[in-house]
Amino acid sequence: MKVDFWQLSNDPVEKVVALIAQRVLDSGERLLVVSADPDQREAISRGLWNSGPESFLAHGDAAGAQPEAQPILLSDSPEPANRASHVIYADGAWRDAPGFARSFLLFDAATLEQARATWRSLDGTDDLERSFYRQDGGKWVKVA
Template sequence: MKVDFWQISRDPPARVVALIAARVLAQGERLLVVSADAEQRQLIAKALWAAGPESFLANGHAGAAGEERQPILLSDVCEAPNGASHVVFADGAWRESTGFARLFLLFGEDTLDAARGTWRTLAGAAGVERSFYRQDGGRWTKIA
């Protein structure tokens, strides 16, 4: 399982989720986006619908009709009725999860200590490949 830590410093989480979502869908995969914050989930939904001038990233909310057909599902829990192979923790809170090929933990200054703790905890986990990305200006740079 791949776990990517993305340290957000410039762009809002909704914009970063849209970037990740576009890449995941381009690979033919499905995505689950988890946030305990209902307002943040709404902002993410809007960002996904307005992702590009020629396209949008179709998405829906967990619990709504047709959730299993959504390529991107927004939820407050780490359950993927849409069969997602990738999950983004948009609110900076790590959740134990199984069944995903790739996990993205987005964090900022307010959740930096928790992200560091998760990084250390996963260091000894079997079958886990960790990566760390940081925003440098307008670009994402892989640090570790």
């Protein structure tokens, strides 16, 4: 399993989710986006609608109709009704949910200490690859 830590500094969470979502869909996989904050999920939904000049990233809400049919599913819990292999924790809160091939923990200054604690808690986990990304002049760079 891979766990990527993405430190938000320049871009809002909805823009970063759209960036990652496009990459996941391009690889032929499905995505679950988790946030306990309904306002944040709404902002992410708008971001997925307006992710680019010619793009719309198809998505739906876990509480909506046919969540299993959604390539990108927005939810308040890490239950992949859409059979997602990738999950984004958009609210900075880690949830221990096995079964995902890749997890993305997005965090900002407000959730920095929580992200550091999560990084440390994953030390020594078998079959786990961790990476840390941050923005450098607007471009995402892997730093660990």
